Amino acid sequence: MVDLKAIKQKLEGSEGLVPEDLSEDTEKLxxxxxxxADVQRIQYLEAVIHRIxxxxxxxxxxxxxxxxxxxxxxxTLTTCLTLIDLCKxxxxxxxxxxxxFDTEVNRKLMHDSPPRxxxxxxxxxxxxxxxxxxxxxxxxxVSLPAGGLxxxxxxxxxxxxxxxxxxxPLHSLVRSVLVLHFTHGQKLHGRTPYPTALIQxxxxxxxxxxxxxxxTDAFIKENVNEFxxxxxxxxxxxxxxxxxxxxxxxxxxxxxxxxGRRNLGKLARDLESIQGVTEGIDGGIHxxxxxxxxxxxxxxxVESYYxxxxxxxxxxxxxxxxxxxxxxxxxxxxxEYPSVFWYMDHIFExxxxxxxxxxxxxxxxxxxxxxxxxxxxxxADLGNTSGGGAAAKKSPKGSKKGGSQSSMKPxxxxxFVTKALxxxxxxxxxxxxxxxxxxxxxxxxxxxxxxxxxxxxxxxPFDFYSHELSYNQRFKLFLSxxxxxxxxxxxxxxxxxxxxxxxxxxxxxxxxxLDLIQRSFLFFEEAKQVLEFLGVLFGTC
Numbered sequence: 367m368v369d370l371k372a373i374k375q376k377l378e379g380s381e382g383l384v385p386e387d388l389s390e391d392t393e394k395l396x397x398x399x400x401x402x403a404d405v406q407r408i409q410y411l412e413a414v415i416h417r418i419x420x421x422x423x424x425x426x427x428x429x430x431x432x433x434x435x436x437x438x439x440x441x442t443l444t445t446c447l448t449l450i451d452l453c454k455x456x457x458x459x460x461x462x463x464x465x466x467f468d469t470e471v472n473r474k475l476m477h478d479s480p481p482r483x484x485x486x487x488x489x490x491x492x493x494x495x496x497x498x499x500x501x502x503x504x505x506x507x508v509s510l511p512a513g514g515l516x517x518x519x520x521x522x523x524x525x526x527x528x529x530x531x532x533x534x535p536l537h538s539l540v541r542s543v544l545v546l547h548f549t550h551g552q553k554l555h556g557r558t559p560y561p562t563a564l565i566q567x568x569x570x571x572x573x574x575x576x577x578x579x580x581x582t583d584a585f586i587k588e589n590v591n592e593f594x595x596x597x598x599x600x601x602x603x604x605x606x607x608x609x610x611x612x613x614x615x616x617x618x619x620x621x622x623x624x625x626g627r628r629n630l631g632k633l634a635r636d637l638e639s640i641q642g643v644t645e646g647i648d649g650g651i652h653x654x655x656x657x658x659x660x661x662x663x664x665x666x667x668v669e670s671y672y673x674x675x676x677x678x679x680x681x682x683x684x685x686x687x688x689x690x691x692x693x694x695x696x697x698x699x700x701x702e703y704p705s706v707f708w709y710m711d712h713i714f715e716x717x718x719x720x721x722x723x724x725x726x727x728x729x730x731x732x733x734x735x736x737x738x739x740x741x742x743x744x745x746a747d748l749g750n751t752s753g754g755g756a757a758a759k760k761s762p763k764g765s766k767k768g769g770s771q772s773s774m775k776p777x778x779x780x781x782f783v784t785k786a787l788x789x790x791x792x793x794x795x796x797x798x799x800x801x802x803x804x805x806x807x808x809x810x811x812x813x814x815x816x817x818x819x820x821x822x823x824x825x826x827p828f829d830f831y832s833h834e835l836s837y838n839q840r841f842k843l844f845l846s847x848x849x850x851x852x853x854x855x856x857x858x859x860x861x862x863x864x865x866x867x868x869x870x871x872x873x874x875x876x877x878x879x880l881d882l883i884q885r886s887f888l889f890f891e892e893a894k895q896v897l898e899f900l901g902v903l904f905g906t907c
Contacts (some may be wrong), residue, residue, distance in 0.1 A: 409456070409459065410459055412456070413453070413456035413459050416449055416452045416453050416456065417453055419449055420446060420449040420450055420453055423442050423445040423446045423449060424442075424446050424501075426438075426442045427439055427442035427443045427445075427446055427501075427504070430442060431443075431504065431508060431543055431546075432546070434546070434547070434550055434556060436508045436512065439504075439508045440505065440508045440509055443501055443504055443505040443508065444505065446501050447498065447501055447502065447505065450494060450497065450498055450501070453494065454491070454494050457490055457491060457494070500537045500539060500540060503527075503536070503537070503540045504539075504540060504543055506527070507527075507540070507543055507544055507547055508543075508547070510523070510547070510555075513555075513557070514554060514555030514556075514557050514558060515554075515555065516563070516566060516567060516570065517554060517563045517564065517566070517567040517611065518567050518570070518571075518792070518793070518796070519792060520548055520554060520555075520615065521614060521615070521618055521683070522792075522796060524544065524548065524615065524618040524619040525618055525687065527544070527619070528618070528619055528623075529694070535622060535623060536619075536622075538622075541619060541620055541621070541622075542620075544619040544620070545615065545616055545619055545620040548615045548619070549612055549615050549616060552612070554611075554615075559598075560598035560599070560609070560611045560612065561594045561595075561598040561599070563598075563611065564594060564597055564598045564611055565579050565594065567676075568672065568673070568676045570793065571676060571679070571724075571793065572672045572675065572676065572724065572727075572728060573728065574672070574728060575672035575673075575676075578590050578651070578672065578673075583654075585650075585651075585654050586651055586654065586655075589647045589650055589651055590647075590651075590673075592647060593644060593647050593673050595609075596609070596610075596640060596643065596644075597609055597610045597611060597640070597677075598610070598611050610633075610636070610637070610640065613633060614633070614680075614684075617629045617630055617633055618687075623691060623694055623695055624695055626691070627688060627691040627692070627695065630684050630687055630688045630691070631688055631843050633684055634681060634684045634685055634688060634843065634856070635843070635855065635856065637677060637680060637681040637684065638681065638855065638856050638857070638858075640677060641674055641677045641678055641681060641858070644673050644674040644677045645671075645674040647673060647674075648671045648672070648673050648674045652671065675720070675724055678720060678858065679717070679720060679721070679724075681858075682713065682716070682717040682720065682859070683717075685713055685843075685844075685859075686710070686713055686714070686717070686803070688843065689706065689709065689710050689713065690710070692706065698840075700823055701818075701823045701824060701825050701826070702836070702840060703810070703814040703817075703823065704811065704814045704815050704818055704823065704871065704874075705837055705840070705867055705871075706840070707807055707808075707810050707811035707814055708811055708862075708867060708870060708871075709841060709844075709862060709867075710807050710811075711804065711807050711808055711811055712859070712862050713859060714800065714803060714804035714807060715804070716859040716860070717800060717859075718797075718800060718801065718804065721797055721800075732789045732790075733789060734794060734797065734798070735790060735794050735795070735797070735798035735896075735899070735900070735903070736798065736801060736896070738789075738790070738899075738903070739895065739896060739899045742899060742902075790903070795900070795904065798896060798900060799900075801896060802893045802896050802897055805889045805890070805892050805893035805896070806889070806890065806893045808886070808889045809886040809887070809888075809889035809890040809893070810886070811886075812874070812882045812883070812885050812886035812889070813882065813883060813886040815871070815874045815875065815882050816879040816882035816883050816886070818875070819875055819878075819879050819882065820879050833864075834864045837864045837867060838864060841861075841862075843856065844856055844861045844862070845861050845863065
């Protein structure tokens with residue numbers, strides 16, 4: 367019998383294993399009967415060694431990840447991905463053993479639970495590809511900046527990470543690591559306390575609001591602390607957690623998509639109540655500042671309404687995700703597309719209007735990304751017309767028109783991008799992506815109305831079907847009412863009733879199908895221009 371300790375030493379050292387190191391029983395497990403040549407036997411042996419090394423690196427990476435030792439986790443995950451490629455090279459040597467994994471393992475672990483079969487991969491290659499995808503996702507998580515991200519950037523990362531085509535659906539292990547990484551120790555990234563992260567996010571969005579968090583006025587401090595406590599700590603005395611902030615992070619990345627969407631609806635209803643309380647806090651601060659003459663220029667009438675504005679903005683993001691996830695989960699029937707896209711457009715319109723209103727409040731003068739796009743197009747047009755072509759030759763020498771053309775030299779692409787990047791930030795990027803979502807949504811809305819007009823999208827012909835009942839049920843989150851006063855449970859953004867939709871539908875259907883399709887194409891083209899510009903702008907960073 368071979369000495370296992372000696373094999374382990376050779377495996378970890380530089381000598382490596384040779385067939386002579388193995389016992390007869392081990393040889394029967396590794397080598398087929400037809401494998402007699404040393405060259406073939408070494409190939410099988412290398413395949414075993416690569417798998418052993420892979421499993422060791424995998425266990426080490428999971429251990430480092432659970433302890434948030436991100437440097438070693440990144441190193442071992444990179445090693446895993448290298449070794450799994452070597453393992454895939456030897457797949458032709460592998461023999462499929464059906465008894466190696468029991469698909470009803472859950473029943474054995476929990477005897478009183480009903481049998482729940484585990485989906486088997488289609489092939490060995492598919493199993494390796496699935497593991498490789500999981501490891502790639504884990505590597506992306508542990509490769510985030512060591513200092514962590516802001517709360518806004520964290521939510522954006524989780525949202526787009528969970529929706530990437532290669533990560534749908536996320537494995538439960540990846541979701542667990544994602545939540546652990548962002549909520550460790552009841553701190554954002556295990557570094558920034560939730561109250562601090564909340565304050566940073568609000569002041570980044572609305573810089574004048576920093577005066578509220580640094581104020582020494584006792585009344586302002588008391589009200590601001592009440593808001594921070596409500597958002598960043600648990601209101602339950604026996605529950606330890608980060609309140610709404612932690613719930614946002616967990617709901618965004620910690621559940622499968624179906625349960626995540628359900629929890630988003632609950633969170634939106636909670637934020638509706640919190641927004642009402644926050645508006646009361648803002649109103650009290652506003653009245654206090656007005657009486658004391660403590661307003662700062664230049665927008666005194668809306669100086670103190672930053673807290674409820676940020677809460678409102680957060681609720682918009684949740685409602686948008688809630689509606690868009692319905693497409694991911696195939697919840698909408700095709701005949702519902704016109705109403706769903708129409709309601710989404712209403713949410714996007716209200717969100718963009720809120721952002722523009724806050725820009726006015728803050729008296730912001732920096733150009734938005736859409737304004738930069740217009741400048742970029744002007745620079746491109748100027749470059750095309752000032753290159754010495756026919757137009758330039760027709761300009762009389764010394765004329766004002768010719769002189770102005772010669773003095774306006776277009777910037778090079780690199781110069782324009784450098785100039786533009788000095789005025790934009792990640793918030794500008796999110797606003798531009800929001801506009802893109804609205805443009806794409808409007809294009810889809812008009813196209814779906816065209817399909818409806820031509821009879822491709824029809825409602826069910828059943829006698830028991832009611833279009834109004836279906837609409838009210840689909841948008842129940844927005845349209846449910848309080849039994850006591852018959853008021854909408856979600857008062858903002860303004861709910862759109864079935865009658866509102868039918869009025870808008872009638873106006874769209876007055877157009878011809880060709881007009882609707884042509885207009886939808888224009889919206890798609892605008893969205894394409896914005897996305898291409900974003901690629902130029904941020905692709906050079």
